[in-house]
Amino acid sequence: MTHSNDPRGASRRDFFKISASAAAVAPVVASTALHAQPEQKPDPFAPVEVDLVVNGQRRRMALDARTTLLDALRRHAGLTGAKKGCDHGQCGACTVHVGGKRTLSCLTLAVMVREPVTTIEGLAATDGALHPMQQAFIDHDAFQCGYCTPGQIMSAVACVKEGHAGSADEIREYMSGNLCRCAAYPHIVTAIQQAKTQMEG
Amino acid sequence: MRPFIYTRADDVSAAVQAAAETSGSAPANAAPVQFIAGGTTILDLMKLDTMRPERLVDINGLQSALGSIQATDKGLRLGALVRMSQAAEDPQIQRDYPVIAQSLQLAASAQLRNMASLGGNVLQRTRCQYFRNTSWPACNKRDPGSGCAALDGVNRKHAVLGVGDKCIAEYPGDFAPALAALGAVVTITGPNGSRAIPFEQLHRGPDQPERETTLAPGELITGFDIPAGPYTRRSLYVKVRDRQSYEFGLATAAVALHLVDGKVEEARIGLGGVAYRPWRSHEAEAALQGKPLDENSAEAAAQAAFAEAAPRRDNAYKVELGRRTLVRALLEAGRMEI
Numbered sequence: 183m184t185h186s187n188d189p190r191g192a193s194r195r196d197f198f199k200i201s202a203s204a205a206a207v208a209p210v211v212a213s214t215a216l217h218a219q220p221e222q223k224p225d226p227f228a229p230v231e232v233d234l235v236v237n238g239q240r241r242r243m244a245l246d247a248r249t250t251l252l253d254a255l256r257r258h259a260g261l262t263g264a265k266k267g268c269d270h271g272q273c274g275a276c277t278v279h280v281g282g283k284r285t286l287s288c289l290t291l292a293v294m295v296r297e298p299v300t301t302i303e304g305l306a307a308t309d310g311a312l313h314p315m316q317q318a319f320i321d322h323d324a325f326q327c328g329y330c331t332p333g334q335i336m337s338a339v340a341c342v343k344e345g346h347a348g349s350a351d352e353i354r355e356y357m358s359g360n361l362c363r364c365a366a367y368p369h370i371v372t373a374i375q376q377a378k379t380q381m382e383g
Numbered sequence: 384m385r386p387f388i389y390t391r392a393d394d395v396s397a398a399v400q401a402a403a404e405t406s407g408s409a410p411a412n413a414a415p416v417q418f419i420a421g422g423t424t425i426l427d428l429m430k431l432d433t434m435r436p437e438r439l440v441d442i443n444g445l446q447s448a449l450g451s452i453q454a455t456d457k458g459l460r461l462g463a464l465v466r467m468s469q470a471a472e473d474p475q476i477q478r479d480y481p482v483i484a485q486s487l488q489l490a491a492s493a494q495l496r497n498m499a500s501l502g503g504n505v506l507q508r509t510r511c512q513y514f515r516n517t518s519w520p521a522c523n524k525r526d527p528g529s530g531c532a533a534l535d536g537v538n539r540k541h542a543v544l545g546v547g548d549k550c551i552a553e554y555p556g557d558f559a560p561a562l563a564a565l566g567a568v569v570t571i572t573g574p575n576g577s578r579a580i581p582f583e584q585l586h587r588g589p590d591q592p593e594r595e596t597t598l599a600p601g602e603l604i605t606g607f608d609i610p611a612g613p614y615t616r617r618s619l620y621v622k623v624r625d626r627q628s629y630e631f632g633l634a635t636a637a638v639a640l641h642l643v644d645g646k647v648e649e650a651r652i653g654l655g656g657v658a659y660r661p662w663r664s665h666e667a668e669a670a671l672q673g674k675p676l677d678e679n680s681a682e683a684a685a686q687a688a689f690a691e692a693a694p695r696r697d698n699a700y701k702v703e704l705g706r707r708t709l710v711r712a713l714l715e716a717g718r719m720e721i
Binding site: 224226227230246247248250269270271274277283284285286289290291293294296337340341344346354355356357358359360 | 384386387388389419421422423426427430431437439441443468491492493494495497498627628629
């Protein structure tokens with residue numbers, strides 16, 4: 183999505199360069215407006231402090247307040263597993279867990295996140311053994327192009343943990359927020375049913 | 384997305400104070416300072432440039448004050464920061480106020496329900512594409528006086544009840560019609576103190592489409608009080624849509640009935656997907672009063688509900704679909720074992 187209305191007329195690429203350099207010179211900046219001097223107009227471009235725990239690792243960054251959790255993960259933490267599909271909360275490709283709950287990272291501001299984040303990169307065991315849901319997706323060929331898969335898997339793990347994987351119909355209902363344009367849906371349902379047995383066994 | 388100042392509020396008065404520094408004349412829904420909880424509406428619309436707040440006040444820190452569900456003999460209290468999934472999965476709400484649980488469970492996706500707060504849910508904006516997409520110049524909601532592209536445009540999903548000649552946008556939510564049906568009260572805190580109003584008075588009609596609610600800038604919804612009634616257990620939500628899941632309703636019905644010996648002692652009826660604002664059909668309720676609940680009385684109530692419908696080119700089907708949806712909801716509610 184281009185930002186032709188960017189008040190500074192900067193391209194998106196320039197914008198990220200600017201925020202990256204701002205982040206470099208000001209590694210930690212206190213939350214802006216409440217602490218600003220009353221006579222000073224607060225600067226909406228001033229970086230804000232983002233303090234995340236992602237997959238057990240603390241990551242502190244100074245970012246533009248507009249940065250979504252998805253962009254913070256992908257562009258600033260180097261975790262590109264969560265995918266940007268629609269960027270409007272309609273496709274589910276960006277699904278991660280925040281405080282253990284499945285959440286759309288594209289509709290979450292990074293600065294608002296106060297609970298630990300788990301992404302697809304944090305799902306496997308520390309020895310590299312895949313999570314039963316990851317293995318089940320491989321076993322059942324539950325994807326074609328793979329772009330929606332990280333979101334599908336994060337959503338599927340939550341679906342089982344929430345207790346909403348009791349039947350194929352229930353899985354379809356509670357996985358409806360994750361779209362797959364390759365239409366791998368039947369195999370996704372089968373994979374979730376297999377993983378559920380292992381996760382609960 | 385345009386730049387904004389981000390602030391966090393730690394208590395209700397700090398949130399209201401932070402939001403009160405705002406120009407007086409703008410409608411609350413377009414005020415330069417906006418509250419953010421789940422963010423599922425406002426961030427979407429900020430990315431589209433449809434909403435352009437200069438400051439966001441993050442109210443998630445008010446969780447302990449506004450995040451609880453309380454059920455007593457007198458009724459149900461839902462804090463504004465209760466998430467949709469939390470209320471939808473609450474066993475007591477499922478048993479005693481099924482229409483509330485179902486309206487939430489049938490909305491959005493599991494992810495969105497984890498994120499969206501109940502206070503924000505009722506303030507979600509219309510899905511009218513001429514409102515959401517700023518490349519359409521004519522939208523009285525976005526730009527007062529610019530006209531309405533939907534009147535003679537693609538208006539298959541637009542409203543047929545409560546519409547005007549300035550705007551026919553549909554109110555898209557599911558929870559709000561259920562609140563309207565049950566006669567909920569919404570509690571509000573603002574710069575001038577706290578107040579409580581019937582939920583039916585929260586949303587405005589289409590005379591000034593840019594002004595969607597009766598909230599003043601800086602006023603914060605703190606929760607909802609749903610009075611207990613003999614009809615709340617015999618209640619349900621029927622939602623008809625283009626696909627089976629994860630879709631807005633084309634026609635929905637929130638119904639609660641108190642039946643004595645098969646006769647309707649009291650009926651509560653809300654409609655969604657068909658109206659400009661969360662809709663309670665007092666006409667349909669009156670038509671059922673004292674009648675035995677059967678196909679004839681349900682059909683008469685549905686006729687009364689849509690008697691004033693004003694369809695446009697593409698949405699005339701909603702009149703018949705809305706009637707059938709209501710008939711189905713009434714008959715299903717009549718068959719409930721409670």
